Amino acid sequence: MSNPKSNSITTKITELDAQIQWFYSDEFSLDEAESRYKAALKLHQEIEQDLSALKNKITVLNVAK
Amino acid sequence: MQPSSFDSASPVPRFSVSEFLAITNQTLNYAFPKLELVGEVSSFKVSKGKWVFFDLKDASGTVSCFLPLFSLRTALEDGMKVLVSGAPKVTDFGKFSFTIQSVRPLGEGSLKKAFDLLKDKLTREGLFAPEKKRPLPEDLTTLGVISSVNAAGYADFIKILDARWGGLDIRVYNCGVQGASAADELIRALDYFNEQGTVDVIALLRGGGSKDDLAVFNDELLVRRIAASKIPVITGIGHEVDVSLADLAADVRASTPSNAAELLTRDKSAELRRLRGSFSSLKTYLDHYLSTLLETRRAALARAEREILSRLSLIEKELASKRAVLDSLNPENVLRQGYSILTGDPSPGNVVKITTFDKLISAKVTHVQPKI
Numbered sequence: 001m002s003n004p005k006s007n008s009i010t011t012k013i014t015e016l017d018a019q020i021q022w023f024y025s026d027e028f029s030l031d032e033a034e035s036r037y038k039a040a041l042k043l044h045q046e047i048e049q050d051l052s053a054l055k056n057k058i059t060v061l062n063v064a065k
Numbered sequence: 066m067q068p069s070s071f072d073s074a075s076p077v078p079r080f081s082v083s084e085f086l087a088i089t090n091q092t093l094n095y096a097f098p099k100l101e102l103v104g105e106v107s108s109f110k111v112s113k114g115k116w117v118f119f120d121l122k123d124a125s126g127t128v129s130c131f132l133p134l135f136s137l138r139t140a141l142e143d144g145m146k147v148l149v150s151g152a153p154k155v156t157d158f159g160k161f162s163f164t165i166q167s168v169r170p171l172g173e174g175s176l177k178k179a180f181d182l183l184k185d186k187l188t189r190e191g192l193f194a195p196e197k198k199r200p201l202p203e204d205l206t207t208l209g210v211i212s213s214v215n216a217a218g219y220a221d222f223i224k225i226l227d228a229r230w231g232g233l234d235i236r237v238y239n240c241g242v243q244g245a246s247a248a249d250e251l252i253r254a255l256d257y258f259n260e261q262g263t264v265d266v267i268a269l270l271r272g273g274g275s276k277d278d279l280a281v282f283n284d285e286l287l288v289r290r291i292a293a294s295k296i297p298v299i300t301g302i303g304h305e306v307d308v309s310l311a312d313l314a315a316d317v318r319a320s321t322p323s324n325a326a327e328l329l330t331r332d333k334s335a336e337l338r339r340l341r342g343s344f345s346s347l348k349t350y351l352d353h354y355l356s357t358l359l360e361t362r363r364a365a366l367a368r369a370e371r372e373i374l375s376r377l378s379l380i381e382k383e384l385a386s387k388r389a390v391l392d393s394l395n396p397e398n399v400l401r402q403g404y405s406i407l408t409g410d411p412s413p414g415n416v417v418k419i420t421t422f423d424k425l426i427s428a429k430v431t432h433v434q435p436k437i
Binding site for chain 1: 232238239257337350
Protein backbone atom coordinates (compact mmCIF):
# COMPACT_ATOMS: atom_id res chain seq x y z
CA MET A 1 0.00 0.00 0.00
CA SER A 2 2.77 2.41 0.87
CA ASN A 3 5.52 3.64 -1.34
CA PRO A 4 8.81 2.83 0.40
CA LYS A 5 10.79 5.39 -1.61
CA SER A 6 8.54 8.32 -0.70
CA ASN A 7 8.36 7.08 2.89
CA SER A 8 12.10 6.85 3.00
CA ILE A 9 12.45 10.49 1.95
CA THR A 10 9.87 11.59 4.49
CA THR A 11 11.75 9.62 7.13
CA LYS A 12 15.01 11.19 6.04
CA ILE A 13 13.51 14.68 6.21
CA THR A 14 12.20 13.99 9.70
CA GLU A 15 15.62 12.63 10.68
CA LEU A 16 17.36 15.70 9.26
CA ASP A 17 15.03 18.04 11.14
CA ALA A 18 15.88 16.13 14.34
CA GLN A 19 19.59 16.30 13.58
CA ILE A 20 19.42 20.06 13.06
CA GLN A 21 17.34 20.48 16.20
CA TRP A 22 20.07 18.77 18.23
CA PHE A 23 22.33 21.77 17.71
CA TYR A 24 19.77 24.01 19.42
CA SER A 25 19.03 21.58 22.24
CA ASP A 26 20.54 21.17 25.69
CA GLU A 27 22.21 18.01 24.42
CA PHE A 28 24.50 20.06 22.21
CA SER A 29 28.15 19.28 22.79
CA LEU A 30 31.01 20.99 21.05
CA ASP A 31 32.93 17.72 20.87
CA GLU A 32 30.21 16.07 18.80
CA ALA A 33 29.21 19.13 16.78
CA GLU A 34 31.57 18.70 13.87
CA SER A 35 30.76 15.06 13.16
CA ARG A 36 27.06 15.70 13.59
CA TYR A 37 27.17 18.69 11.25
CA LYS A 38 28.92 16.60 8.58
CA ALA A 39 26.35 13.82 8.98
CA ALA A 40 23.47 16.29 8.63
CA LEU A 41 25.03 17.84 5.56
CA LYS A 42 25.41 14.41 3.96
CA LEU A 43 21.79 13.55 4.72
CA HIS A 44 20.66 16.88 3.24
CA GLN A 45 22.53 16.12 0.01
CA GLU A 46 20.93 12.68 -0.13
CA ILE A 47 17.47 14.19 0.26
CA GLU A 48 18.12 16.70 -2.52
CA GLN A 49 19.15 13.86 -4.84
CA ASP A 50 16.23 11.65 -3.82
CA LEU A 51 13.69 14.42 -4.33
CA SER A 52 14.93 15.31 -7.78
CA ALA A 53 14.83 11.64 -8.82
CA LEU A 54 11.41 10.89 -7.34
CA LYS A 55 8.55 10.30 -9.83
CA ASN A 56 4.88 9.51 -9.39
CA LYS A 57 3.51 6.23 -10.69
CA ILE A 58 0.15 6.58 -12.41
CA THR A 59 -2.04 3.61 -13.22
CA VAL A 60 -5.35 4.05 -15.02
CA LEU A 61 -7.42 1.19 -13.69
CA ASN A 62 -8.98 -1.24 -16.06
CA VAL A 63 -12.26 -1.61 -14.23
CA ALA A 64 -15.23 -3.31 -15.85
CA LYS A 65 -18.09 -0.77 -15.83
CA MET B 66 -51.70 -8.84 -30.24
CA GLN B 67 -54.84 -10.44 -31.43
CA PRO B 68 -58.06 -9.70 -29.55
CA SER B 69 -59.17 -12.77 -27.57
CA SER B 70 -62.80 -12.24 -28.39
CA PHE B 71 -62.45 -11.09 -31.92
CA ASP B 72 -65.85 -10.64 -33.53
CA SER B 73 -65.50 -11.15 -37.25
CA ALA B 74 -68.78 -9.37 -37.73
CA SER B 75 -67.43 -6.17 -36.17
CA PRO B 76 -65.60 -3.78 -38.49
CA VAL B 77 -63.30 -2.61 -35.68
CA PRO B 78 -61.07 -4.57 -33.24
CA ARG B 79 -62.74 -5.54 -30.03
CA PHE B 80 -60.69 -6.14 -26.80
CA SER B 81 -61.25 -6.91 -23.24
CA VAL B 82 -60.18 -4.06 -20.93
CA SER B 83 -57.06 -5.91 -19.84
CA GLU B 84 -56.16 -6.68 -23.42
CA PHE B 85 -56.71 -3.08 -24.38
CA LEU B 86 -54.44 -1.84 -21.57
CA ALA B 87 -51.78 -4.39 -22.48
CA ILE B 88 -51.81 -3.53 -26.16
CA THR B 89 -51.84 0.18 -25.41
CA ASN B 90 -48.76 -0.21 -23.21
CA GLN B 91 -47.13 -2.38 -25.84
CA THR B 92 -47.78 0.30 -28.44
CA LEU B 93 -46.50 3.05 -26.15
CA ASN B 94 -43.40 1.04 -25.35
CA TYR B 95 -42.77 0.46 -29.04
CA ALA B 96 -43.25 4.12 -29.89
CA PHE B 97 -41.45 5.55 -26.82
CA PRO B 98 -39.19 2.98 -25.16
CA LYS B 99 -37.55 5.87 -23.39
CA LEU B 100 -38.04 9.59 -23.67
CA GLU B 101 -37.39 12.82 -21.88
CA LEU B 102 -39.93 15.42 -20.84
CA VAL B 103 -39.36 18.96 -19.70
CA GLY B 104 -41.90 20.65 -17.50
CA GLU B 105 -42.73 22.19 -14.18
CA VAL B 106 -43.39 20.13 -11.06
CA SER B 107 -46.85 20.43 -9.58
CA SER B 108 -48.71 18.59 -6.80
CA PHE B 109 -45.52 16.93 -5.59
CA LYS B 110 -46.08 14.35 -2.89
CA VAL B 111 -44.42 11.31 -1.33
CA SER B 112 -46.78 8.47 -0.51
CA LYS B 113 -46.15 5.99 2.33
CA GLY B 114 -42.48 6.91 2.32
CA LYS B 115 -42.02 4.82 -0.80
CA TRP B 116 -43.62 6.41 -3.84
CA VAL B 117 -43.31 9.81 -5.42
CA PHE B 118 -46.13 11.37 -7.38
CA PHE B 119 -46.27 14.70 -9.13
CA ASP B 120 -47.70 16.33 -12.21
CA LEU B 121 -45.46 17.66 -14.90
CA LYS B 122 -47.03 20.56 -16.67
CA ASP B 123 -46.45 23.32 -19.13
CA ALA B 124 -48.67 26.14 -20.37
CA SER B 125 -51.32 23.88 -21.82
CA GLY B 126 -50.78 20.32 -20.67
CA THR B 127 -50.23 18.09 -17.65
CA VAL B 128 -48.78 14.58 -17.33
CA SER B 129 -48.98 12.52 -14.15
CA CYS B 130 -45.59 11.20 -13.13
CA PHE B 131 -44.55 8.45 -10.79
CA LEU B 132 -41.30 7.02 -9.47
CA PRO B 133 -40.09 5.01 -6.49
CA LEU B 134 -38.65 7.24 -3.76
CA PHE B 135 -35.23 5.53 -3.91
CA SER B 136 -34.94 6.64 -7.54
CA LEU B 137 -35.36 10.28 -6.60
CA ARG B 138 -31.83 11.62 -6.26
CA THR B 139 -32.57 15.29 -6.06
CA ALA B 140 -34.85 17.43 -3.96
CA LEU B 141 -38.08 18.46 -5.63
CA GLU B 142 -40.68 21.06 -4.91
CA ASP B 143 -43.66 22.45 -6.73
CA GLY B 144 -42.70 25.05 -9.28
CA MET B 145 -39.30 23.58 -10.14
CA LYS B 146 -38.45 23.06 -13.76
CA VAL B 147 -37.17 19.55 -14.36
CA LEU B 148 -36.03 17.18 -17.04
CA VAL B 149 -37.38 13.69 -16.51
CA SER B 150 -36.53 10.54 -18.43
CA GLY B 151 -38.67 7.45 -18.43
CA ALA B 152 -41.51 5.85 -20.30
CA PRO B 153 -45.25 6.43 -20.60
CA LYS B 154 -47.62 3.82 -19.29
CA VAL B 155 -51.31 3.27 -18.74
CA THR B 156 -52.02 1.77 -15.34
CA ASP B 157 -54.36 -1.13 -14.65
CA PHE B 158 -56.88 1.50 -13.61
CA GLY B 159 -56.66 3.16 -16.98
CA LYS B 160 -54.77 6.15 -15.78
CA PHE B 161 -52.08 7.51 -18.04
CA SER B 162 -48.83 8.01 -16.18
CA PHE B 163 -45.22 8.69 -16.92
CA THR B 164 -42.92 6.29 -15.05
CA ILE B 165 -39.76 8.15 -14.29
CA GLN B 166 -36.31 6.60 -14.29
CA SER B 167 -34.44 9.77 -13.52
CA VAL B 168 -35.25 13.37 -12.78
CA ARG B 169 -33.01 16.36 -12.59
CA PRO B 170 -33.61 20.05 -12.08
CA LEU B 171 -33.29 22.25 -15.12
CA GLY B 172 -32.29 25.88 -15.19
CA GLU B 173 -30.42 27.93 -12.66
CA GLY B 174 -33.40 28.66 -10.43
CA SER B 175 -34.43 25.03 -10.10
CA LEU B 176 -30.86 23.84 -9.63
CA LYS B 177 -30.44 26.37 -6.83
CA LYS B 178 -33.74 25.37 -5.26
CA ALA B 179 -32.88 21.65 -5.43
CA PHE B 180 -29.44 22.38 -3.97
CA ASP B 181 -30.87 24.35 -1.06
CA LEU B 182 -33.57 21.81 -0.26
CA LEU B 183 -31.20 18.84 -0.32
CA LYS B 184 -28.56 20.75 1.58
CA ASP B 185 -31.05 21.51 4.35
CA LYS B 186 -32.16 17.90 4.49
CA LEU B 187 -28.67 16.42 4.59
CA THR B 188 -27.47 19.04 7.06
CA ARG B 189 -30.27 18.04 9.40
CA GLU B 190 -29.11 14.43 9.05
CA GLY B 191 -25.59 15.49 10.04
CA LEU B 192 -23.88 14.51 6.79
CA PHE B 193 -21.88 17.72 6.67
CA ALA B 194 -21.02 17.92 10.37
CA PRO B 195 -17.51 19.31 10.94
CA GLU B 196 -16.77 16.62 13.53
CA LYS B 197 -17.11 13.97 10.83
CA LYS B 198 -14.27 15.42 8.80
CA ARG B 199 -11.05 13.45 8.80
CA PRO B 200 -7.67 15.01 8.12
CA LEU B 201 -5.66 13.98 5.10
CA PRO B 202 -2.71 11.74 5.97
CA GLU B 203 0.57 13.63 6.23
CA ASP B 204 2.54 10.92 4.50
CA LEU B 205 0.37 10.15 1.53
CA THR B 206 1.71 7.25 -0.48
CA THR B 207 -1.24 5.78 -2.39
CA LEU B 208 -3.92 7.91 -3.95
CA GLY B 209 -7.16 6.95 -5.66
CA VAL B 210 -8.33 9.42 -8.28
CA ILE B 211 -11.85 9.50 -9.66
CA SER B 212 -12.11 11.64 -12.76
CA SER B 213 -12.23 11.66 -16.50
CA VAL B 214 -8.67 11.24 -17.77
CA ASN B 215 -9.58 13.38 -20.78
CA ALA B 216 -10.68 16.33 -18.68
CA ALA B 217 -8.55 19.44 -18.35
CA GLY B 218 -9.03 19.38 -14.58
CA TYR B 219 -7.43 15.93 -14.37
CA ALA B 220 -4.45 17.04 -16.47
CA ASP B 221 -3.95 20.09 -14.22
CA PHE B 222 -4.13 17.88 -11.14
CA ILE B 223 -1.48 15.43 -12.40
CA LYS B 224 0.76 18.23 -13.65
CA ILE B 225 0.79 19.98 -10.29
CA LEU B 226 1.11 16.71 -8.39
CA ASP B 227 4.19 15.78 -10.45
CA ALA B 228 5.70 19.22 -9.96
CA ARG B 229 5.16 19.25 -6.20
CA TRP B 230 6.10 15.76 -5.04
CA GLY B 231 7.00 12.30 -6.29
CA GLY B 232 6.88 8.69 -5.29
CA LEU B 233 3.11 8.53 -5.08
CA ASP B 234 1.27 5.46 -6.32
CA ILE B 235 -1.71 7.02 -8.11
CA ARG B 236 -4.58 4.79 -9.20
CA VAL B 237 -7.04 6.44 -11.55
CA TYR B 238 -10.63 5.32 -11.96
CA ASN B 239 -11.55 6.84 -15.30
CA CYS B 240 -15.23 7.72 -15.51
CA GLY B 241 -17.68 10.28 -16.80
CA VAL B 242 -18.09 13.41 -14.70
CA GLN B 243 -21.20 14.85 -16.29
CA GLY B 244 -24.38 13.61 -17.85
CA ALA B 245 -27.13 11.22 -16.88
CA SER B 246 -24.95 8.23 -16.01
CA ALA B 247 -22.13 10.15 -14.32
CA ALA B 248 -23.49 9.95 -10.78
CA ASP B 249 -23.77 6.16 -10.95
CA GLU B 250 -20.28 5.89 -12.44
CA LEU B 251 -18.86 8.06 -9.68
CA ILE B 252 -20.63 5.94 -7.06
CA ARG B 253 -19.20 2.76 -8.59
CA ALA B 254 -15.74 4.30 -8.48
CA LEU B 255 -16.15 5.23 -4.80
CA ASP B 256 -17.41 1.73 -4.05
CA TYR B 257 -14.46 0.23 -5.92
CA PHE B 258 -11.86 2.09 -3.87
CA ASN B 259 -13.70 1.41 -0.62
CA GLU B 260 -13.97 -2.29 -1.40
CA GLN B 261 -10.31 -2.55 -2.44
CA GLY B 262 -9.14 -0.54 0.57
CA THR B 263 -5.75 0.01 -1.01
CA VAL B 264 -5.55 3.81 -1.17
CA ASP B 265 -4.94 6.35 1.58
CA VAL B 266 -7.19 9.03 0.10
CA ILE B 267 -9.74 9.33 -2.70
CA ALA B 268 -9.64 12.47 -4.85
CA LEU B 269 -12.83 13.27 -6.72
CA LEU B 270 -11.99 15.69 -9.50
CA ARG B 271 -13.67 17.66 -12.20
CA GLY B 272 -12.71 20.89 -13.91
CA GLY B 273 -14.98 23.86 -14.41
CA GLY B 274 -18.34 23.69 -16.12
CA SER B 275 -21.83 25.10 -16.16
CA LYS B 276 -24.17 24.72 -13.19
CA ASP B 277 -25.93 22.02 -15.14
CA ASP B 278 -22.66 20.20 -15.86
CA LEU B 279 -21.73 20.24 -12.19
CA ALA B 280 -25.22 19.26 -10.99
CA VAL B 281 -24.17 15.60 -10.89
CA PHE B 282 -22.15 16.44 -7.77
CA ASN B 283 -25.40 17.32 -6.02
CA ASP B 284 -26.83 13.84 -6.61
CA GLU B 285 -28.19 12.62 -3.28
CA LEU B 286 -26.90 9.05 -3.55
CA LEU B 287 -23.45 10.24 -4.56
CA VAL B 288 -23.36 12.73 -1.70
CA ARG B 289 -24.40 10.04 0.77
CA ARG B 290 -21.76 7.65 -0.59
CA ILE B 291 -19.05 10.29 -0.16
CA ALA B 292 -20.14 10.92 3.42
CA ALA B 293 -20.11 7.18 4.12
CA SER B 294 -16.73 6.51 2.52
CA LYS B 295 -14.36 4.59 4.79
CA ILE B 296 -11.46 6.26 3.01
CA PRO B 297 -11.07 10.05 3.39
CA VAL B 298 -12.32 11.91 0.34
CA ILE B 299 -11.05 15.18 -1.07
CA THR B 300 -13.03 16.95 -3.75
CA GLY B 301 -11.71 19.34 -6.36
CA ILE B 302 -14.74 20.26 -8.42
CA GLY B 303 -15.17 23.19 -10.74
CA HIS B 304 -13.82 26.60 -9.87
CA GLU B 305 -13.35 28.46 -6.61
CA VAL B 306 -16.94 29.75 -6.61
CA ASP B 307 -18.55 26.38 -7.30
CA VAL B 308 -19.62 24.62 -4.13
CA SER B 309 -21.43 21.32 -4.50
CA LEU B 310 -23.02 19.04 -1.94
CA ALA B 311 -20.25 16.55 -2.73
CA ASP B 312 -17.81 19.22 -1.51
CA LEU B 313 -19.77 19.62 1.72
CA ALA B 314 -19.84 15.86 2.31
CA ALA B 315 -16.15 15.36 1.58
CA ASP B 316 -13.56 15.36 4.33
CA VAL B 317 -11.65 18.11 2.58
CA ARG B 318 -12.89 20.47 -0.09
CA ALA B 319 -10.34 21.84 -2.53
CA SER B 320 -11.46 24.80 -4.60
CA THR B 321 -10.17 23.26 -7.87
CA PRO B 322 -8.40 20.08 -9.03
CA SER B 323 -5.12 22.02 -8.94
CA ASN B 324 -5.81 23.08 -5.37
CA ALA B 325 -6.53 19.42 -4.51
CA ALA B 326 -3.03 18.53 -5.72
CA GLU B 327 -1.63 21.29 -3.51
CA LEU B 328 -3.54 20.11 -0.45
CA LEU B 329 -2.55 16.48 -0.96
CA THR B 330 1.17 16.90 -1.33
CA ARG B 331 4.05 18.81 0.08
CA ASP B 332 5.91 21.06 -2.31
CA LYS B 333 9.38 19.59 -2.80
CA SER B 334 10.76 22.98 -3.91
CA ALA B 335 9.42 24.55 -0.73
CA GLU B 336 10.73 21.59 1.27
CA LEU B 337 14.19 22.04 -0.24
CA ARG B 338 14.04 25.77 0.42
CA ARG B 339 13.06 25.06 4.02
CA LEU B 340 15.90 22.57 4.51
CA ARG B 341 18.42 24.94 2.93
CA GLY B 342 17.08 27.70 5.14
CA SER B 343 17.46 25.45 8.19
CA PHE B 344 21.08 24.80 7.28
CA SER B 345 21.77 28.45 6.65
CA SER B 346 20.24 29.36 10.02
CA LEU B 347 22.21 26.56 11.68
CA LYS B 348 25.45 27.83 10.15
CA THR B 349 24.74 31.38 11.33
CA TYR B 350 23.81 30.03 14.76
CA LEU B 351 26.99 27.96 15.02
CA ASP B 352 29.17 30.85 13.82
CA HIS B 353 27.60 33.07 16.43
CA TYR B 354 27.84 30.35 19.06
CA LEU B 355 31.54 29.75 18.39
CA SER B 356 32.44 33.44 18.18
CA THR B 357 30.53 34.07 21.42
CA LEU B 358 32.30 31.10 23.00
CA LEU B 359 35.71 32.42 21.91
CA GLU B 360 34.83 35.95 22.91
CA THR B 361 33.74 34.74 26.34
CA ARG B 362 37.01 32.84 26.77
CA ARG B 363 39.00 35.81 25.51
CA ALA B 364 37.24 38.11 27.95
CA ALA B 365 37.82 35.64 30.77
CA LEU B 366 41.52 35.48 29.92
CA ALA B 367 41.71 39.27 29.82
CA ARG B 368 40.02 39.44 33.20
CA ALA B 369 42.45 36.85 34.59
CA GLU B 370 45.39 38.79 33.18
CA ARG B 371 44.17 42.02 34.75
CA GLU B 372 43.66 40.24 38.05
CA ILE B 373 47.17 38.78 38.00
CA LEU B 374 48.69 42.13 37.12
CA SER B 375 46.70 43.80 39.83
CA ARG B 376 47.83 41.24 42.40
CA LEU B 377 51.44 41.54 41.24
CA SER B 378 51.23 45.27 41.60
CA LEU B 379 49.93 44.90 45.15
CA ILE B 380 52.69 42.46 46.01
CA GLU B 381 55.25 44.80 44.53
CA LYS B 382 53.89 47.67 46.61
CA GLU B 383 53.95 45.50 49.71
CA LEU B 384 57.52 44.49 48.99
CA ALA B 385 58.53 48.10 48.50
CA SER B 386 56.96 49.02 51.80
CA LYS B 387 58.74 46.21 53.60
CA ARG B 388 61.93 47.19 51.86
CA ALA B 389 61.49 50.77 53.13
CA VAL B 390 61.00 49.47 56.67
CA LEU B 391 64.04 47.26 56.36
CA ASP B 392 66.02 50.11 54.92
CA SER B 393 65.00 52.31 57.78
CA LEU B 394 66.24 49.65 60.20
CA ASN B 395 69.60 49.14 58.46
CA PRO B 396 72.48 50.26 60.92
CA GLU B 397 74.49 51.44 57.95
CA ASN B 398 71.87 54.09 57.29
CA VAL B 399 71.99 55.21 60.94
CA LEU B 400 75.80 55.50 60.82
CA ARG B 401 75.40 57.41 57.54
CA GLN B 402 73.48 60.05 59.49
CA GLY B 403 76.54 60.63 61.74
CA TYR B 404 75.85 58.23 64.53
CA SER B 405 78.49 55.69 65.73
CA ILE B 406 78.45 52.36 67.52
CA LEU B 407 80.51 51.80 70.62
CA THR B 408 81.42 48.24 71.54
CA GLY B 409 83.39 47.01 74.54
CA ASP B 410 83.26 47.96 78.24
CA PRO B 411 83.15 51.73 78.52
CA SER B 412 84.89 51.91 81.93
CA PRO B 413 87.67 54.28 82.62
CA GLY B 414 90.98 52.84 81.43
CA ASN B 415 89.37 50.35 79.03
CA VAL B 416 89.80 50.48 75.32
CA VAL B 417 86.50 50.43 73.37
CA LYS B 418 85.75 50.05 69.70
CA ILE B 419 83.94 52.82 67.91
CA THR B 420 82.40 52.17 64.48
CA THR B 421 81.41 55.17 62.33
CA PHE B 422 79.99 55.21 58.77
CA ASP B 423 83.44 54.99 57.28
CA LYS B 424 85.89 54.33 60.17
CA LEU B 425 86.72 51.78 62.90
CA ILE B 426 88.19 53.57 65.88
CA SER B 427 89.86 52.17 69.03
CA ALA B 428 89.59 54.60 71.92
CA LYS B 429 90.66 54.57 75.54
CA VAL B 430 87.96 55.56 78.08
CA THR B 431 89.20 58.28 80.36
CA HIS B 432 86.13 59.37 82.14
CA VAL B 433 82.58 58.09 82.62
CA GLN B 434 79.73 59.84 84.30
CA PRO B 435 75.94 59.42 84.31
CA LYS B 436 73.98 61.38 81.71
CA ILE B 437 71.75 63.93 83.34
